[in-house]
Amino acid sequence: QQQVKQSPQSLIVQKGGIPIINCAYENTAFDYFPWYQQFPGKGPALLIAIRPDVSEKKEGRFTISFNKSAKQFSLHIMDSQPGDSATYFCAASRSMNRDDKIIFGKGTRLHILP
Amino acid sequence: DTGVSQNPRHKITKRGQNVTFRCDPISEHNRLYWYRQTLGQGPEFLTYFQNEAQLEKSRLLSDRFSAERPKGSFSTLEIQRTEQGDSAMYLCASSPGQGGIRTQYFGPGTRLLVL
Numbered sequence: 001q002q003q004v005k006q007s008p009q010s011l012i013v014q015k016g017g018i019p020i021i022n023c024a025y026e027n028t029a030f031d032y033f034p035w036y037q038q039f040p041g042k043g044p045a046l047l048i049a050i051r052p053d054v055s056e057k058k059e060g061r062f063t064i065s066f067n068k069s070a071k072q073f074s075l076h077i078m079d080s081q082p083g084d085s086a087t088y089f090c091a092a093s094r095s096m097n098r099d100d101k102i103i104f105g106k107g108t109r110l111h112i113l114p
Numbered sequence: 115d116t117g118v119s120q121n122p123r124h125k126i127t128k129r130g131q132n133v134t135f136r137c138d139p140i141s142e143h144n145r146l147y148w149y150r151q152t153l154g155q156g157p158e159f160l161t162y163f164q165n166e167a168q169l170e171k172s173r174l175l176s177d178r179f180s181a182e183r184p185k186g187s188f189s190t191l192e193i194q195r196t197e198q199g200d201s202a203m204y205l206c207a208s209s210p211g212q213g214g215i216r217t218q219y220f221g222p223g224t225r226l227l228v229l
Contacts (some may be wrong), residue, residue, distance in 0.1 A: 034217070043118075043205055043220035046158065077158075089156050099170060100209075100216050101147065104156030 003027055006090050006105025013080055014113050021075045021108045023090035028071070033079035034102070035075050037062065038087045046077075047088070080112045116140060118221035120206050126227045127196055134192045135224045139208030146189050147218060148181055150174065151203040157220075163189060196228045 006070045013019040025033075029051060036044035050057045050064045050073065057064045061078040079085055090105045119138045127133050139146045144165050149157035160179070162170045165186035175181075178196075183189040193200055203223040209216040 036220075040223075041225075043120075043222045046217060046219065049217070057198060078178040091156075095216055100145075101170070102149075102157070102207075102218060104158070105157050107154070 003103045004090060004092050004105040005108065006108060007055055008108060009106070010109040010111075012111045013114065014081060015082060017080055017112075018108055019077050019084075021088055021090065021110070022034075022072065023074065023105050024070075024072045025092050026071065027092070029094050029097075029102075030092040030103075031097075032093050033064070033066065033073050034091050034093075035062075035085075036089045036091060036104075044089060049082075082112045082114045085110060085112050118206055118208050118219055120204075120221040120224050122224060123222060124225050124227075125167075126229065128229050129177075129198060131196055132192065132194045133196060133226065133227075134190055135204055135208030137160040137189045137191070137221060139188070139206070143210055143219075144186065144206035145150060145209040145216060145218075146183055147191070147207040147209070148191055149207065149220075151205055151223070152201075157205050160191075187189060193226075198228050201226055201228045 015076040034049035035047045037047045038044045047060045048062045052068045066073045087107045087109050089107045091102045093102045121136045147162040148160040151157040161181050163183040178194045181191045203225050205223045207218040207220045209218045
């Protein structure tokens with residue numbers, strides 16, 4: 001049973017466009033929703049994260065929108081650049097629980113055209 | 115560099131051989147996690163430690179896999195009698211383990227290829 005569903009699988013956007021990646025979760029016990037960025041051959045790097053008590057969080061060009069009732073959240077990348085081309089993973093965890101393992105989505109391969 | 119480090123970065127082995135990977139977490143992080151990532155997929159949880167105690171093991175971790183963190187610092191992950199299906203990226207992460215949100219920071223991974 002996939003606990004975090006992510007779409008689309010891949011995305012191509014022109015430079016300056018706003019790619020949007022969507023995720024949905026099932027377990028209402030999740031209390032922490034990080035996004036990780038991964039470049040080929042590298043480990044995932046934390047990009048931005050949100051708690052369910054807020055509906056939106058911005059850090060630089062990256063924005064998370066969170067809809068607790070729908071159990072959905074999304075990542076928007078403003079003014080996208082070719083350097084943003086990477087694989088993005090949404091994830092969820094029970095961050096302050098003894099069992100705080102991260103459940104990852106399957107990833108979105110993003111390509112920003114120059 | 116004070117991030118999570120993993121060695122080796124790449125390992126090629128023949129089916130049936132044993133392999134061991136090492137992870138050095140961020141200093142003073144007392145939680146350490148192992149994940150496995152196959153091509154085109156997100157990382158999947160394998161096991162984690164609070165200091166030297168192994169607290170949970172995923173069903174993905176068969177009897178051929180063993181992980182240790184003997185002094186609560188670095189950790190090793192050993193795979194015995196490797197199979198081709200073990201080919202994957204093995205990722206290590208660490209977190210502070212106490213107080214508030216325990217953000218996990220990942221290392222660069224060890225890519226294993228079993229021939």
